[in-house]
Amino acid sequence: xxxxxxxxxxxxxxxxxxxxxxxxxxxxxxxxxxxxxxxxxxxxxxxxxxxxxxxxxxxxxxxxxxxxxxxxxxxxxxxxxxxxxxxxxxxxxxxxxxxxxxxxxxxxxxxxxxxxxxxxxxxxxxxxxxxxxxxxxxxxxxxxxxxxxxxxxxxxxxxxxxxxxxxxxxxxxxxxxxxxxxxxxxxxxxxxxxxxxxxxxxxxxxxxxxxxxxxxxxxxxxxxxxxxxxxxxxxxxxxxxxxxxxxxxxxxxxxxxxxxxxxxxxxxxxxxxxxxxxxxxxxxxxxxxxxxxxxxxxxxxxxxxxxxxxxxxxxxxxxxxxxxxxxxxxxxxxxxxxxxxxxxxxxxxxxxxxxxxxxxxxxxxxxxxxxxxxxxxxxxxxxxxxxxxxxxxxxxxxxxxxxxxx
Amino acid sequence: xxxxxxxxxxxxxxxxxxxxxxxxxxxxxxxxxxxxxxxxxxxxxxxxxxxxxxxxxxxxxxxxxxxxxxxxxxxxxxxxxxxxxxxxxxxxxxxxxxxxxxxxxxxxxxxxxxxxxxxxxxxxxxxxxxxxxxxxxxxxxxxxxxxxxxxxxxxxxxxxxxxxxxxxxxxxx
Numbered sequence: 001x002x003x004x005x006x007x008x009x010x011x012x013x014x015x016x017x018x019x020x021x022x023x024x025x026x027x028x029x030x031x032x033x034x035x036x037x038x039x040x041x042x043x044x045x046x047x048x049x050x051x052x053x054x055x056x057x058x059x060x061x062x063x064x065x066x067x068x069x070x071x072x073x074x075x076x077x078x079x080x081x082x083x084x085x086x087x088x089x090x091x092x093x094x095x096x097x098x099x100x101x102x103x104x105x106x107x108x109x110x111x112x113x114x115x116x117x118x119x120x121x122x123x124x125x126x127x128x129x130x131x132x133x134x135x136x137x138x139x140x141x142x143x144x145x146x147x148x149x150x151x152x153x154x155x156x157x158x159x160x161x162x163x164x165x166x167x168x169x170x171x172x173x174x175x176x177x178x179x180x181x182x183x184x185x186x187x188x189x190x191x192x193x194x195x196x197x198x199x200x201x202x203x204x205x206x207x208x209x210x211x212x213x214x215x216x217x218x219x220x221x222x223x224x225x226x227x228x229x230x231x232x233x234x235x236x237x238x239x240x241x242x243x244x245x246x247x248x249x250x251x252x253x254x255x256x257x258x259x260x261x262x263x264x265x266x267x268x269x270x271x272x273x274x275x276x277x278x279x280x281x282x283x284x285x286x287x288x289x290x291x292x293x294x295x296x297x298x299x300x301x302x303x304x305x306x307x308x309x310x311x312x313x314x315x316x317x318x319x320x321x322x323x324x325x326x327x328x329x330x331x332x333x334x335x336x337x338x339x340x341x342x343x344x345x346x347x348x349x350x351x352x353x354x355x356x357x358x359x360x361x362x363x364x365x366x367x368x369x370x371x372x373x374x375x376x377x378x379x380x381x382x383x384x385x386x387x388x389x390x391x392x393x394x395x396x397x398x399x400x401x402x403x404x405x406x
Numbered sequence: 407x408x409x410x411x412x413x414x415x416x417x418x419x420x421x422x423x424x425x426x427x428x429x430x431x432x433x434x435x436x437x438x439x440x441x442x443x444x445x446x447x448x449x450x451x452x453x454x455x456x457x458x459x460x461x462x463x464x465x466x467x468x469x470x471x472x473x474x475x476x477x478x479x480x481x482x483x484x485x486x487x488x489x490x491x492x493x494x495x496x497x498x499x500x501x502x503x504x505x506x507x508x509x510x511x512x513x514x515x516x517x518x519x520x521x522x523x524x525x526x527x528x529x530x531x532x533x534x535x536x537x538x539x540x541x542x543x544x545x546x547x548x549x550x551x552x553x554x555x556x557x558x559x560x561x562x563x564x565x566x567x568x569x570x571x572x573x574x575x576x577x578x579x
Binding site: 085088135136137140141143144147148150151154155157158166169170173174176177180197 | 439441442445448464465468469471472475476477480481483484487488543
């Protein structure tokens with residue numbers, strides 16, 4: 001049940017085992033090295049946007065800057081605050097680092113999805129999928145791992161035995177739990193269309209630009225997922241967890257040396273993994289761009305899919321950096337309002353509308369009946385939004401009468 | 407029920423995970439630190455998820471992780487940090503009505519044992535792993551939303567009532 005990889009069907013030989021080991025090893029190393037370059041990329045792009053030069057001393061174009069920083073961090077003294085909870089303090093960095101690695105396992109980083117190949121490629125005499133694992137509950141695994149990553153940040157702040165980190169981690173847990181709901185609801189629309197939770201199956205259903213989930217689900221779930229993912233990653237403009245002006249450094253104030261480096265790496269690694277998940281879920285992953293019968297031709301043998309995957313992921317990495325360089329941070333109540341009063345209701349309404357449409361199609365309704373259903377559905381949703389707005393208005397007025405300040 | 411002799415690895419794994427869960431559960435109630443207690447609880451819940459995985463019910467396992475570890479315990483910790491975040495030992499952790507928990511626990515145990523015996527009798531897991539029935543997520547959802555729809559609704563109403571009750575208690579006016 002756990003491995004739908006054609007490699008592991010039937011008898012498993014040592015050769016198959018070696019292929020799996022190589023896949024795990026390669027994804028580990030590639031992710032680490034890519035994180036290194038991601039940090040460089042981010043610093044360089046932000047520098048460009050702010051009219052600075054950015055890192056340019058270590059290696060060509062400053063490419064080795066992160067390596068130099070990492071080496072420096074290794075040799076720094078590792079401080080442990082006197083009031084810290086020793087065990088939890090040491091455990092926390094790993095709780096945010098390990099899920100960052102694990103969630104990359106479910107992402108198809110390449111493969112041939114044309115002509116019914118279902119992502120299988122032949123490498124060194126073995127037929128396999130270009131992803132470490134393809135569990136039938138794939139995307140849910142990603143969500144579960146991102147909810148475990150909350151623990152790393154939360155416990156880091158608590159165990160430091162200091163006020164600012166604690167405030168940072170309280171903010172973090174509230175923020176991440178609230179946005180997980182919006183994240184899950186927007187992914188549910190994809191489950192509805194794809195009929196599967198396996199990442200391989202979701203990518204397989206996205207042949208051709210019209211079937212990409214960003215188009216097929218009607219853009220809104222994509223926008224919600226993108227916003228919620230940014231909040232889940234604690235990246236700007238949702239980086240209240242480490243608001244330097246208010247919280248010194250946020251949850252990681254008391255961390256130094258390699259433990260700090262682990263948090264830092266995990267943050268960038270999560271950014272990359274989340275970009276990869278967005279590409280997999282909404283933009284067809286390794287599927288080439290094709291409109292109608294026209295397909296953008298790139299011929300790289302078994303790595304054609306990998307080319308498309310990397311190209312799409314790079315776009316999202318750039319967008320995340322762009323966010324950071326341009327958008328001001330939200331205030332905390334604005335953050336909560338956006339999550340609870342806008343994203344979650346919209347995601348829920350959109351999900352219900354799509355589900356209704358799907359049921360109507362399955363029941364064989366004609367075009368007119370479907371259109372009527374859509375109108376009725378839209379009216380119901382609008383009425384619900386009106387009620388919700390009235391409720392929030394009333395509660396805001398009550399709070400204002402009680403003397404709350406906004 | 408898990409005593410099928412053909413599944414040696416599964417039985418050993420079950421034993422190890424069960425042992426870890428028991429130790430974790432004991433530590434939840436004996437530790438002097440609220441946050442540590444929540445962390446031990448995470449261990450117990452993760453153990454339950456691992457047991458589901460051993461039974462190859464990966465959907466239930468991942469839901470367990472998502473709901474109990476990812477949401478419920480995070481909210482526990484959030485509440486604790488917001489209200490009483492001191493590090494180290496706390497002295498007033500024991501509720502003075504703790505003894506009431508014993509009959510409740512025994513009652514729960516009795517109900518669970520009765521239900522399990524009543525529905526499975528002497529049924530055993532099949533010996534050959536190839537004969538294990540393959541229950542898919544779709545079958546689970548079909549049975550939740552068809553024969554068990556009314557209990558499912560009743561449960562959601564209980565949750566809704568709890569939610570509204572909490573809001574009523576927390577509101578000042």
